Amino acid sequence: MPGSVPPPSPTVADDAAPSPVAVSGPPHLLRVTLLMAGSCLPILGAVLIAPVLPKMQDHFASTAGAKALVPLALTVPALALALLAPFAGVIVDRLGRKRLLLVATVLYAVFGTAPLWLDSLGAIIASRALVGVTEAAIMTCCTTLIGDYYSGRQRVKYLALQTMCASASATAFFVLGGAVGAAGWRLPFWVYAVSLLIAPLMAIALPNPASRTAIEEARVEEETRRPFPFRQLAGICALTFFGAMVFYTVPVEMAYLLDDLGVENTGVIGLATALASAATVGGAVVFARLERSPDPMLPAVFAVCAAGFGVMFLAGSAPLLVVGAVINCLGTGMLLPALLTSAMSRLAFKDRGRGTGLWTAAFFGGEFVCPLVLLVVESVVGSLAGAVGILGLAAALVAAGLLAARRRAGAADPRPLPEQLA
Secondary structure, three states: OOOOOOOOOOOOHHHOOOOOHHHOOOOHHHHHHHHHHHHHHHHHHHHOOHHHHHHHHHHOOOOOOHHHHHHHHHHHHHHHHHHHHHHHHHHHHHHOHHHHHHHHHHHHHHHHOHHHOOOOHHHHHHHHHHHHHHHHHHHHHHHHHHHHHOOHHHHHHHHHHHHHHHHHHHHHHHHHHHHHHOOOOOHHHHHHHHHHHHHHHHHHHOOOOOOOOHHHHHHHHHHHOOOOOHHHHHHHHHHHHHHHHHHHHHHHHHHHHHHHOOOOOHHHHHHHHHHHHHHHHHHHHHHHHOOOOHHHHHHHHHHHHHHHHHHHHHOOOHHHHHHHHHHHHHHHHHHHHHHHHHHHOOOOHHHHHHHHHHHHHHHHHHHHHHHHHHHHHHHHHOOHHHHHHHHHHHHHHHHHHHHHHHHHHHHHOOOOOOOOOO
């Protein structure tokens, strides 16, 4: 949406002007497919090697500290992504979205396949950290380009689609990693080379956002005199950090919760996780179909997530636990695109890369600390189910706080609400 982006707005309706890029250039379907494929690459990095960690552990059994270092190979990309996404956002705004996306997509394959030839566990972990660097750039670029190419309802639709693709791909990549890993712990790393197939198509099919008219260029010049909206983004990034913990609790802890209830069959655990993942996709579909601004929806969405956690806390059987997980994931499927759409509505074209980078850092930072926070709370309350219940209570308090803030703002000013979440 080069140069024609309206001033940041809290509502979808105010951001409904069509983008020049969105209605011209290469085939629309191919462009959307590539953006979704690119958005799935960081998910690939997060889950693909999870099934082969025990085999890696056996291979490096003689390496000092292997018990702690091997799991780090799985989590360090998310940490690198969280730490570096803000810097990736700055680079996106200065060097251009498409250029950085192409370079990062190629390097993703280089670093992702490096463990095929590395024999040192330390070197493998270093290569995984570099994968996280490229993931930060790829995720920031893809999300920024969605904001550039589309506006209004189209933007909401494709940000929700991004959530759907990420949720569905997580399950698919986990299964793929397990199937390929059966032949050896190194083989799943070949899958990272898929980005070499995507990069040339991106070079051909993705337009390069740029101002096209003197009027648009004048608007961009005017925007450059505005300070970056740190204050407006602070609230939504804080919500996103907490929302990421809400989002990842079920995928990360479901197996442990079922185990606490005496369920050890991996097939049952896999089915339960798949049902929860499907609910996440369903929530994203519901969000995409709702003709409403995301900000007023956030209290209700957090309330749904809290209700799901409440059912999980009270569950005394596996079926009831799955019901709670499905309710929670229905909420998280709406939560992620609602938070992202709300953040994007606050950003002008010149700030979109940096703002998206900050949002991405907040989300993946929440993802990284999620199991650590639950572990600490579990040690205090005595059970994982209790820790989930505490998180549900926190989500309910957030929902109540957001609702009270909107009511106070509405009482003070009966006109359409400004960006009160910040």
